[in-house]
Amino acid sequence: MNDSTFSALDRSLWCNKLISEEFDLLVIGGGITGAGIALDAVTRGLKVALVEKNDFAWGTSSRSTKLIHGGLRYLKQLEFGLVHEVGVERAIVYNNAPHVVIPEKMLLPIIEEGSLGKTLSSIGLWVYDRLANVDKDERRKMLDKEVVIGLEPLIRKDVLLGGGLYYEYRTDDARLAIETMKTAVSKGAVALNYLEVTDLIYKSNGYVGGAIVKDHLSGSVLNIKSRRVVNAAGPWVDNIRAKDKEGVIGKRLHLTKGVHIVVPFSKLPIKQSVYFDVEKDNRMCFAIPRGNITYIGTTDTFYDKNINQPIALRQDVEYILDAINYMFPAAKLNVSDIESTWAGLRPLINEEGKSPSELSRRDEIFYSDTGLISIAGGKLTGYRKMAERVLNFVFKTMHTRSTCITKELKLSGGDFEDPEDIHAFIFKVTNEAKQIGLSQELVQALVYKYGKNIDRIINKAYEFQATIKDQEACIYSAEIWYGINYEMVNNLCDFLIRRTGRLYFERPSLEKWYPYVATKMAEFLGWSEEEKQIEIENFEREYQSVMGFRKF
Numbered sequence: 007m008n009d010s011t012f013s014a015l016d017r018s019l020w021c022n023k024l025i026s027e028e029f030d031l032l033v034i035g036g037g038i039t040g041a042g043i044a045l046d047a048v049t050r051g052l053k054v055a056l057v058e059k060n061d062f063a064w065g066t067s068s069r070s071t072k073l074i075h076g077g078l079r080y081l082k083q084l085e086f087g088l089v090h091e092v093g094v095e096r097a098i099v100y101n102n103a104p105h106v107v108i109p110e111k112m113l114l115p116i117i118e119e120g121s122l123g124k125t126l127s128s129i130g131l132w133v134y135d136r137l138a139n140v141d142k143d144e145r146r147k148m149l150d151k152e153v154v155i156g157l158e159p160l161i162r163k164d165v166l167l168g169g170g171l172y173y174e175y176r177t178d179d180a181r182l183a184i185e186t187m188k189t190a191v192s193k194g195a196v197a198l199n200y201l202e203v204t205d206l207i208y209k210s211n212g213y214v215g216g217a218i219v220k221d222h223l224s225g226s227v228l229n230i231k232s233r234r235v236v237n238a239a240g241p242w243v244d245n246i247r248a249k250d251k252e253g254v255i256g257k258r259l260h261l262t263k264g265v266h267i268v269v270p271f272s273k274l275p276i277k278q279s280v281y282f283d284v285e286k287d288n289r290m291c292f293a294i295p296r297g298n299i300t301y302i303g304t305t306d307t308f309y310d311k312n313i314n315q316p317i318a319l320r321q322d323v324e325y326i327l328d329a330i331n332y333m334f335p336a337a338k339l340n341v342s343d344i345e346s347t348w349a350g351l352r353p354l355i356n357e358e359g360k361s362p363s364e365l366s367r368r369d370e371i372f373y374s375d376t377g378l379i380s381i382a383g384g385k386l387t388g389y390r391k392m393a394e395r396v397l398n399f400v401f402k403t404m405h406t407r408s409t410c411i412t413k414e415l416k417l418s419g420g421d422f423e424d425p426e427d428i429h430a431f432i433f434k435v436t437n438e439a440k441q442i443g444l445s446q447e448l449v450q451a452l453v454y455k456y457g458k459n460i461d462r463i464i465n466k467a468y469e470f471q472a473t474i475k476d477q478e479a480c481i482y483s484a485e486i487w488y489g490i491n492y493e494m495v496n497n498l499c500d501f502l503i504r505r506t507g508r509l510y511f512e513r514p515s516l517e518k519w520y521p522y523v524a525t526k527m528a529e530f531l532g533w534s535e536e537e538k539q540i541e542i543e544n545f546e547r548e549y550q551s552v553m554g555f556r557k558f
């Protein structure tokens with residue numbers, strides 16, 4: 007399998023490969039953790055299969071705050087090791103995929119009775135920079151109150167004491183996961199979505215030797231044989247452990263829910279990301295501007311409801327609205343300003359007596375007597391290091407060693423010698439794309455999704471121009487075509503939620519576009535009218551559910 011065959015049209019071919027061969031490593035779960043493990047494993051020479059029960063990044067990996075960050079607040083919990091590791095990883099992930107990891111200025115307002123005073127904030131940010139080996143010109147700057155007001159005129163002034171300005175990175179979590187997956191696939195891994203592990207297979211010596219999976223698209227059941235099995239199922243890690251003969255013994259997961267809300271940028275026109283204190287409970291929230299919207303979050307509450315369908319409830323969005331209206335009173339945001347939401351589950355490791363925000367974000371490997379390797383906890387930002395640790399462990403169980411090579415490895419679309427070269431690339435493509443009338447703004451948005459793979463989309467759009475007169479429809483069609491042929495897109499939700507983020511960031515415009523997407527998909531994937539209707543209904547359910555807070 008290589009990236010030119012990571013096509014939904016070749017699915018049955020790859021299913022056949024899964025059942026007819028024996029693998030060195032089977033990865034369960036197609037979020038960022040599973041994708042990172044598959045990439046690390048295949049680049050160390052292992053024969054790798056990965057199965058995902060829904061779509062790639064369908065779980066937490068499309069519902070995070072979408073930051074590649076060092077976790078400033080973990081300093082308060084004295085998690086120096088974690089802050090050092092993820093802090094250093096930021097620059098590495100940026101270097102590997104500058105099209106989906108973008109430097110972002112972050113303002114930390116310091117307020118009266120906030121969680122960190124002026125001195126502590128200054129020391130905290132200083133330590134943060136040192137732990138993360140931040141370059142001199144990107145180190146934190148401490149700011150007077152007047153400077154903070156100049157930077158963010160809408161900010162609350164009566165309790166403001168000053169601020170700190172430092173650097174983090176913004177990402178699109180689901181795109182980072184799919185680019186990682188595509189890279190693994192281009193190196194030889196077999197990765198498929200809509201395959202759910204229903205049982206584990208055991209060898210005669212009692213060790214795990216593969217899995218039985220249900221194909222949710224064809225309805226068939228497949229047996230996959232593998233020398234080692236890694237459980238990277240995020241919030242579902244314990245569900246997979248429960249299928250193992252050993253069961254869930256010792257440490258277990260503790261899930262907490264995190265919600266984000268999306269409002270039009272015009273309602274909260276902040277000039278940079280802001281990491282601010284929540285007055286109510288001394289937690290901290292992010293407000294992040296992104297094109298035509300600003301998103302705000304997150305909450306952190308224990309979760310014991312249906313883990314397949316976390317949604318934003320009325321009380322979640324009210325918590326976030328109270329927090330943002332305290333820090334930006336002039337915005338006067340209310341429930342009717344919310345255009346979209348998302349809710350994700352943090353797969354944290356349980357620690358008795360700790361509140362959700364106090365639980366560590368560290369990852370840990372659980373090794374069962376049957377040989378099942380489970381990885382729990384962790385952060386999006388640290389996915390590469392987590393994968394390295396898992397593979398070191400896998401090789402140890404094989405009584406051999408091998409070295410991780412992903413530190414310097416460019417992800418699909420991110421092949422820029424220097425990450426800064428992306429600006430010259432946007433300029434070059436804008437010039438070339440003038441012939442099909444694409445604006446620089448649109449080219450930039452596409453480059454920050456697909457990186458160098460944009461060439462395939464532009465060439466296809468050029469071809470479609472002969473038959474599709476509307477320019478926006480032309481680009482939509484080329485993106486859908488690319489998604490199906492190069493990113494294993496099987497339906498409207500895959501495309502409009504995980505591959506392009508449109509349900510979160512452009513929801514109002516989808517009213518007009520999703521019927522068009524359905525028609526194009528039906529054409530490219532050969533759906534009958536009935537199949538098309540089913541897919542439309544599936545998408546409409548998701549479309550409604552992000553506004554579920556209006557009912558619940």
Ligand SMILES: Cc1cc2nc3c(=O)[nH]c(=O)nc-3n(C[C@H](O)[C@H](O)[C@H](O)COP(=O)(O)OP(=O)(O)OC[C@H]3O[C@@H](n4cnc5c(N)ncnc54)[C@H](O)[C@@H]3O)c2cc1C
Pocket residue numbers: 034035036037038039040057058059060061062063064065066067068069070071072073074075201202203204238239240241242246262263264265304349350351352353383384385386387388
């Ligand atoms: C609200 C929130 C905000 C966050 N913000 C950030 C942030 O800004 N930066 C950061 O670094 N981290 C952040 N995190 C943490 C980060 O998002 C997670 O650590 C990471 O996404 C977890 O990825 P994962 O692959 O382990 O889990 P998931 O993404 O959930 O992937 C697990 C996958 O396993 C699949 N699966 C489950 N059961 C089966 C089965 N039986 N067969 C096959 N597949 C199965 C699921 O469908 C799922 O897709 C945040 C988390 C939350 C909840």
